[in-house]
Amino acid sequence: MARLKASPGLRAEGRRTAPRLATALALGLLAALAVGPAWAGAATLEPDPVVVATDPVSEPEATTSEEPPPTEGPAEPTPSDPAPETTAPAPETTPPPPVTTAPGVPPAPTTTAPAPGGPTTAAPPVPPTPPAPPVPPVRPPASGPVPPPSPLGVQVTTQDVTLGEAYWNAASTAATLQVTVHNTGTTAERIRLSYTLPTGLSDAGTKGCAAAGAGTYRCGAWATEAGARFSALLRLRVDGEAWRRMPLAGSVRVVADSPGAPGEASDDQGFAVLFPPGPPVPGIALAADEVAFDISGAASVLALRLGNTGSVDAAGRVEVVLPAGVTVPTPPEGCAAVDPTRTRCDAGVVAAGRTAELRLPVEATPEAQREAPLSGAVIGRLDPRSGATRQVQMSFRITAAAALATPVVSPPAPTGSQGVLPGGAAGDGGGTTSVRRTAIALIVVSALLVVLALALATTSLRRRLNGPVPGPAPEPVD
Structure with missing residues (x-):
């Protein structure tokens, strides 16, 4: 009985379909294996401890x-x-090595030689499937227990x-x-x-x-x-x-x-x-406002008032003495720095019964603000055209919000590494995080690739089954 011979077109199509099917299945399984351990690790992370702050007491x-x-x-x-015990970090987990050959996929079909006397067709070599890139292992933070x-x-x-x-x-x-x-x-x-x-x-x-x-x-x-x-x-x-x-x-x-x-x-x-203000001297009055630095530590203003309570006009002068760390960065017009902690200002002629007011910018170092409250001194002087010079001095208060601010002390958080969620990112109120959404999308894509590979295989098989049956090969003529 004569043996039926498959046409060269059908054999070439079968050889082309098998590598495509194997490649598609391999890529889909590799994607699922790559995202599976990272997704599982992201879903089981414990959130960082929360530091609870108590309200201040009046x-x-x-x-x-x-x-x-x-x-x-x-x-x-x-x-x-005793102090609470700390939880040791999770043990190191390494995902399995990537699989380069998809399980369950049959090997490429082997073409058998035709019967003796028939034409011989050589099958072209099947190109090898390129290996997938290695997946980096998921490692926990290298830091030790949190004190x-x-x-x-x-x-x-x-x-x-x-x-x-x-x-x-x-x-x-x-x-x-x-x-x-x-x-x-x-x-x-x-x-x-x-x-x-x-x-x-x-x-x-x-x-x-x-x-x-x-x-x-x-x-x-x-x-x-x-x-x-x-x-x-x-x-x-x-x-x-x-x-x-x-x-x-x-x-x-x-x-x-x-x-x-x-x-x-x-x-x-x-x-x-x-x-x-004093020692008490008739004919002169002196006042200074409190200097307050807010929590930002920005420069503040010192307001001074020199009054002439006598009956004769007098030339006024004010000298400000500040503690260490507190300075006048840019003396205003009519003022000059005598030394780093002392500034002298000319108040001009102060008429009898009038008051001269001066405003000086004041800065303080962070160290000086933490040591507050501090005090500064003001020396006021009136030199009338006739009569003795009058001089008094007083001190003023320097406060800073930084001196009352208590820093919140909390244990250092571990440094996150690849594949580990940072503290506070383990959940978002019951919804899915961005890491979970990415993992789900990759798994869906992998599943679609597998379905596509199966569809291609089914279509190829149907074409082979539904195609025309080739007739018997002609007998050679002697």
Whole structure:
């Protein structure tokens, strides 16, 4: 019986269809394998811990008692609970190596030689499928465990030492400085307090405090619970000649520790010593407004007023003395810098009964703003055409919002790497994230490629089955 022979056109079409089918299936499976581990890792990430901030507590009213409460000796606080444990990072995962040959795809058909005596057709070589690019492995962050925040925290606020007109009529004046301490931590603490006084001020017998040299005094320790707040009055004495050294300012420092937590927490704040205008001299008046720096730290303005309360016109002059770190960057017209902390201004002729007003720009370094409140001094001078020269001086207050701002302390977040979502991106309120949407789109495309490959294979098979059956090959003639 004669053997039927397939036409060369059908054999070529079959050879072309098989490589296309294998290539399409391989690309679809590679895309699914590439995005599968990344999508699965993105769906199981845990969000970063959230730092909860508590609302600030309003300051208590000033203590009006003359004697401060007795200072207790050092007391050991109750040990706090141990710090919470940190969660170790997820184990390293590496996706399987890419598959270059799609499973389930039959190899290219082999063309058999025709029967003896028939024409021989050589099959062209099938080109090899190019390998897919390697997929980078998904690795977790290289950073170690995130340290927990310290349970220790303390904050101190002070008032100013403000002197009245009676200061000019006494050899020395007793004053009080109110200090408020707040345990801002989450555990019981032992808080120690110390303060430094400028030249011309001394301690007047504050109970529980002793001199430590160089104008510094150290007090006992208080045992406080978490969130507790207490106030203390420091008894001071201001010398009658201290006004000659204005501006004057001091500082208070607190240190907190606990047996249940490592390290220490500390805070400090300055206080200003404010003198009234004087020594009192008839015929001259002087006033200065408070200088306040907002949270941005931008330059502020110092407003001064020099009044002639006498009956004769006089030439006016004002000299501003600022603490370290506070300067007048660009003196206005009629003003000149004597040294970095002193600026002198000519107020012109001030008529009798009139007041000259001056405004100076003032800047402060971040360090000076953190040490606020501070104090500056103003010296006013009137030189009349006839009569003695009149001069008074006073101090003014310098405040800064940066001194009251408490930075939010939170543990450092791990550095994200390829295939890892950053903190806060693990979810978006129940919806799909951009990473998930991309993964879904790639999977859909892969599925469509597989369907397309199957359709091409089916179409090719149908064409082969529905095509005309070739007739028998003619017998060779002897």
